[in-house]
Amino acid sequence: MKNIYLVRHCKASGQAADAPLTEIGxxxxxxxxxxxxxxxxxxxxxxxxxxxxxxxxPLSAQLGIEITLDDRLMERVLIGEDHPDWYEMLRQTFDDLDLCYEGGESSRTAMARAISVVDEILSSRAQNTVIVSHGNLISLLLKHFDKRMGFKEWEALSNPDVYHLSFDNHSPSVKRIWTESSL
Structure with missing residues (x-):
């Protein structure tokens, strides 16, 4: 059995690629x-x-395991520029996986790049892998394995958040294992 732990990043100071964690994060x-x-x-x-x-x-340092950085785990770009209706636009992309705004990528495209990372893990020797990414991409990855995952579930994600995917014969069990009491 293989285990993949999907981790949404801790509390951060912003959305830019170089935004660091806050003190709480x-x-x-x-x-x-x-x-x-x-x-x-x-x-x-x-x-x-x-x-x-x-x-x-901190986990990498504690375990002595190198972090592999992977561009396929970058947050999904919804639209090429800031838009006042981004929230509603995002909601629509959970209903229409092929909806793509100018300068952005569709849910299906973002999902495919995240799934390619999971597929590589499943064919690797690793048994227990942590993937760290961002809320929208993680929710799309989860949607691939559980069609019930949608906009409301994305809204309910916390920073951090952790989902456990256990694969037995490439058929995963998906479970949220992070709660505020996990702190």
């Missing part, structure tokens, strides 16, 4: 070390965004 990242202490993690893959790899760096 740094404390949360340290708490993730304890959270994963009994999971036998043997592989860590992260979005190259600062807030993502800062989230998992």
């Amino acid at each position: 740094i404390a949360q990242a340290k708490q993730l070390v304890h959270f994963f202490s009994d999971k036998n993690i043997d592989s860590i893959i992260s979005s190259p965004f600062e807030r993502a790899h800062q989230t998992i760096h």
Whole structure:
């Protein structure tokens, strides 16, 4: 059986690629070390965004496992420029996976790049992998495995958040394992 732990980054100072974690986010990242202490993690893959790899760096350092940065785990670009109706636009992309706004990528395209990372993990020797990414991309990845995942579930994600995907014969079980009491 293979286990993949999808981690949404800890609290960050913004949405830019170089936005670091806040003081609260740094404390949360340290708490993730304890959270994963009994999971036998043997592989860590992260979005190259600062807030993502800062989230998992304490665990990486504790375990002596190098973080593999992977551009396929970057947050999904909804639209090429800031838009006042981005929230409603995002909601629509959960209903129409092929909807693509100018300068952005469709849900289906973003989902495919995230799934390619999972497929590589499933064919690797790693047994217990942590993937660190961003809310929209993680929700799309989860939607691939559980069609019930949608806009409301994206809204309910926390920073951080952790989902456990356990694969037995490439058929996953999906479970949210992070709660505020996990802190």
